[in-house]
Amino acid sequence: MSTIIPNGSVNYTELTKNYMGVLYSSKFAEFLNTTQTGYAHSSSGIEFNLLLKTLFTSLCFCTVQLTFFCFFRSIFKYLYQPRCYCVPTNERMDPLPRGFLTWIIPTIKCSNAFYLSMGLDTYFFVRFISILLLFFIVIGVLNMVVLIPVNWTGGAPNNSSVTGLDKLSLSNISISNVDRLNAHFIMSLLTIGIFHWLILYELKSFVIIRLSYLSSTKHENSITARTLLITNVPSYLKDKQTLTQMFEVVPDGIKNVWYIYDFSIIEEDVRRIKIALSTxxxxxxxxxxxxxxxxxxxxxxxxxxxxxxxxxxxxxxxxxxxxxxxxxxxxxxxxxxxxxxxxxxxxxxxxxxxxxxxxxxxxxxxxxxxxxxxxxxxxxxxxxxxxxxxxxDDSLLKHDKVIIEFNSQRGSNMAHQCLLSQTQGTLDTSFSEIRPEDILWHNLDRSNSFICLVEKYFVTIVFIAIIILYIVPVSFIGLVSQMPLLTQLMPFLSWLYKLPEEVRETISSFLPSLLLSILTEIVMISFRFLTYFKGKLTGAELELDLQTWYFSFLFVQQFLVVTISSSVTVIFKQILDQPTSIPILLATNLPKAATFFFQYIALKAFAFCGTNFLRIDQLILYHTLYKFKDITPRSKFNRLTNLPIIKWGTTFPIYSVYGSIGIAYSIISPIIAVFIIFILSLTLLYYKYALKYIYSHINQSETQGKLYPIALLHLYTGIYCLEGCLIGIFFLSKNNAGNCPMKIQGWIMIIILLATIFGHNTIYNRYVQHFSYLPILSDKQYKDGNGNGNVNNNLNNNITATMTSQSNQINLPSPQHNQDMLYLHPSFRFEYxxxxxxxxxxxxxxxxxxxxxxxxxxxxxxxxxxxxxxxxxxxxxxxxxxxxxxxxxxx
Known part of the structure; x- marks a missing residue:
């Protein structure tokens, strides 16, 4: 054997048959490709010139789209710079100078701190991409400088089993050069150490920035900072005077109480009034x-x-x-x-x-x-x-929820962190930082019942089923890339063979990617729709739940399935049967899929950059459908002023997955850093431009930054894959004498894995309370003379000063409603x-x-x-x- 990565075979057919039982059939197995390894293995050993040829078409499309964007940007200002023209005067950005490329430098120079004025979710997303970019630049340079020469010169003479870009990866290390894996061992320790330093630093910074933001005078005086949504209110507390007296124990007392009244009739009235007025x-x-x-x-x-x-x-x-x-x-x-x-x-x-x-x-x-x-x-x-x-007259039915505005943020947070009732199941759940426009009213008017609980867990089961059965439509799409099989199954498509070979290759490579993108978009929409039925009371809670599930889906389907096996059931079956075989599973599959992710990430980068900058869908609709649809002043006004909104719950997971893939391959194939840096750079450029000039600055489903620490902790999946893969490689690697010289390093890596699990759990438990709560005591002034307190105070002052400065540039619109009606259903606030x-x-x-x-x-x-x-x-x-x-x- 010429390389350290064994070709060991696993009887996937038997595993699938045992797992699926009576549902198993040979035709079903053939269709789902369950007897095959991951699709990514087909790209193993690809030559660099072939990779460039594959990417060339995407590069051309991206270049054309960016060229049109640079040309149209100064022409269709309402489409490409709406925040300079389609918002109130005090909220407008200064227009960018005219010119083909004059937008790039101002966008790059825009400070990350500027985005604090758009909310913590927006700021921390820009920070997330920036931190990932910096991380991969550091570890990418270190690992490429050290490991690429080791990998390139570590192959056996006259070895033909490793070709193309795989010669730059760990796969090229031959059994005669097993000792060279010590370099990978050392660099993995360095990479894992830098990762944990990054996590700790960012979580500490998150706590300080979030505290400074939420404790600022501007936010502290806002009504959302002083408001709690409380569930399971008993009938004897559905009286404002009684409820006010009960909450007198809370410091500073309460200011307003809004009960959730039955709004079914008035909501329908308002809906029909709006339709009739539009008519x-x-x-x-x-x-x-x-x-x-x-x-x-x-x-x-x-x-x-x-x-x-x-x-x-x-x-x-x-x-x-x-x-x-x-x-x-x-x-x-x-x-x-x-x-x-x-x-x-x-x-x-x-x-x-x-x-x-x-x-x-x-x-x-x-x-x-x-x-x-x-x-x-x-x-x-x-x-x-x-x-x-x-x-x-207070004659409408009251539901079992109540929204309370306290006189101070301190009182609101103390009530939020306390158990409010001696009776179990009463006043047992509270939500802080509630925005009136973010409330999911149709979930709020439902009482907690057994049906709601069943519905919640049913949706969870549906999510799991979607993740597992996603392979079924993917298998259909896979047929598109196999033209001989496709035309055999569908003879009426035989005309495809009359097309030039270059056209057929383009169809085979691009059509599956396009269909997979559409399918992934459908899954995202389905997840978002189904999450609503889990009974979430606010859009912010919905985004937080969606973040975890969407990340799970993307990581399983876009990484594990294409890397290890084309069937999720096979992966889960083997893991359940032999948990100790996980490192072997990773070691025998991950290195072979490295080249696939070079192509995958580069294609994603080109597609993302071109499509999002040009906004081709809106450009076409703006000049076709909208001209016929928007025939009244009101519809035209709404089209111009309703700026697009980003749903952060499904945006963070995409880059958490990219980060996890980059970390998993950072030692196995360090050149992955080049492609990760490429896509992160384009992403940062786009979002810094779009968030400032295109997207609405108001995030209705603002989580106050809670998405960020979750996104950081999701990166641990990449670390676990890296450590597991290295454990398998170290124990599988044998020299010419048949010995395993890397066994000690393997055991050390097991200890590192256990330490990572312990550290992950410790870090989470240490910071999890800070994700949702604000500290009530100001204990920094009592710190000893080590200077930490002063440093933290300076950071607080700097953050507050930045927020104040940016708020002067972008003044958030204050509600024009009477506060006595603010947290009522919008239909009750509707005026003639x-x-x-x-x-x-x-x-x-x-x-x-x-x-x-x-x-x-x-x-x-x-x-x-x-x-x-x-x-x-x-x-x-x-x-x-x-x-x-x-x-x-x-x-």
Whole structure:
């Protein structure tokens, strides 16, 4: 044998058969590829020029996309720099200078501290990528300088079993050079040591930064810092006076109490009011279009196009505009509202809306848009008033949750960290830092019941099933890359062989990647949808739960499965049967998959960079669908000002997986650091640009930084894979005499593994309380004279100063609602809407507003300011709507 990595075979067929029992069949095994090793092994030994050839197409696509981005950036400002134009003046960023590449230097120079103004989640994500980048630069340089020469010269003469880039990895070490593994042993200790120093430093910094941020005057005085959501409130405490008296024991007392009232009726009323208002405004645009087309034989867009005398035209306009013309009123099939219906056994409520086209199946006729919308508004505005009266009289049903605002942040945190009731199952769970817009109201109005518990664990089982059975659709997609097998199974695709070989190769390599990306996106959406049914009360709690599950899915499917075996069941079966074989499993599989991840990470980097910078989907939609869909001032305004929002719960795990892969291969194949650095650099460049100029600065589901320590601790999976793999390699490595000279190093690595587990557990237990709680005692002033207290105080002052400085640049909008209604369901805070129509030179908008308000007594103060109709030219009846201000009822 010429290398230290054995080709040892494992009877995967028998393992699968034993595990799956009656479900096992030879055809099923063949389809799922369960008898094969991981897909990544197919890239073992790839030559560098072949790797470049594979990446060339992706590089070209990425270059083209970046070129278009640099060109379009200064043209479509509302798409590529919306935070410079589409937000309130005091929140706008200074526009970047015009020019092809002038955006790069200012983006790179932007300090990480700037992103504190966008919340701790945003700041810590930028810090996470920056720290990973620095870590891989350090260990990458060290390991490549030391290990690549050792690996390159460690092969046996005339050895043909190791080829291509594998010669740069540990796989090239021959049995005659086993002693060279001492270099890998030493560098692994150094890498593990640097990793733990990084974890400890970052967790300590996290605690200091989070404490400084949450203790700042700006945050301390915010209502969210003083508010608790408390569950399982008994019926005898559903009285504000009683609850206030009970909480008098908490320092500084309480200021406000919001009960969770039944909102099912008023929520549906508000939903239909918004739809009816939108229908009215859309009907006016169609009405104006009909007016231009049917009432004048000649275009009335400018004097230059008139063929009639001006006085004659003026008389004609006066006749037509003196009143609302019902003949121009558009018709449509109104939407079908179903529900709300209560399902007591499931403790759920069902409601949905069907498109109006379904009325064709019921042989119903179209109705006038104006008449339908006016009827709905009259009915629902009346019902809205009735519900608000019931709220005022405290006559609505109260659920078993309550939101309490304390007079101080100190009192809120003390209540959060205490057991509030002597009765078990009462006031037993509390949530701090609750944002009104982040509450998941339909989970909040459910009482804790056995059904809720069953639903929660059922979703967990579904998550596990998705992770395991993901191999089924992946196997289908795998057929695409095997064109002979694909055409054999589907003869109608035989025409693919008529294509040039280069085209077939491109299809075979890119189509599976595209389909896998789509499939992974579907899984992410499914996870997000299902997590909601676990009963999470806020979006922040949902993001935290989603982070762990999505990381598990990505790590298993994008690392373990492609590296070790094409079937999760095989991996789990072998681990359960022989836990001690895990190092052997890793040692015989990880080194062979190293080259695959070079290609995988580089392709991901190119795809991410090009797609995200160009935003091709939004660019196309902006010039196609949105032009036909957004035909009212309000819809256009919402499109411009509703900036995209990042869901951090599914963003952190992606880079935790990349980091884990990089750590796992840092010793086995140190050149992996080049590719990790590449993707992290592009990621940092994109997010520093996008977070500042594209994404909304308001994170509704802000976890106050809790995602960051979890993301750091997820990196331990890479450390465990590295240590396990090295243990297997050290014990499997034999010299020419058949001895195992690395046995002592293997035992030391086992001790290192056990120490890592102990350290991981110790670090977690030491810091876990700081993830959720704030300290109540200020004990730093009593520290001894070693200077630690002063250093920490200086750090606190620096963080606070940075936050204050950045807050002056980006002023977060303060709520405009009355605080006595802040934590009520948004429907209770809903005010009468105001009609917003675009002004025109004929005065049609004013006439329509007058007509509509005459038929809806509760609807008043319609307005045309801030929106006007602009004709394409003087001789055309085509027009567009220009927006210059916010709607009159904008909050």
């Amino acid at each position: 009215l405004e859309k009907a006016h645009t169609i009405y104006f279009h009909n007016f231009l087309n049917s009432k004048f034989k000649h275009t009335i867009c400018g004097k230059d196009s008139y063929n009639l005398e001006e006085t004659s035209i003026q008389h004609q306009m006066n006749d037509e505009l003196s009143k609302f013309d019902p003949n121009l009123s558009p018709k449509f099939y109104p939407p079908i509202f179903i529900g709300p219906y209560d399902i007591p056994k499931l403790n759920r409520e069902i409601r949905f809306k069907l498109p109006g086209l379904f009325r064709i199946l019921l042989f119903q006729k179209k109705v006038y848009m104006f008449d339908w919308a006016i009827q709905i508004l009259n009915e629902k505005l009346e019902s809205l008033d009735e519900q608000k009266l019931l709220l005022r 809407p105001r009609l917003w129509l675009p002004s025109d030179s004929f005065g049609i908008a004013e006439k329509n507003i007058e007509y509509i308000q005459s038929r809806i007594p509760k609807l008043s103060d319609g307005d045309t300011s801030g929106a006007n109709i602009v004709f394409k030219n003087h001789t055309s009846k085509k027009f567009s709507i220009k927006i210059s201000e916010a709607p009159p009822d904008y909050k």
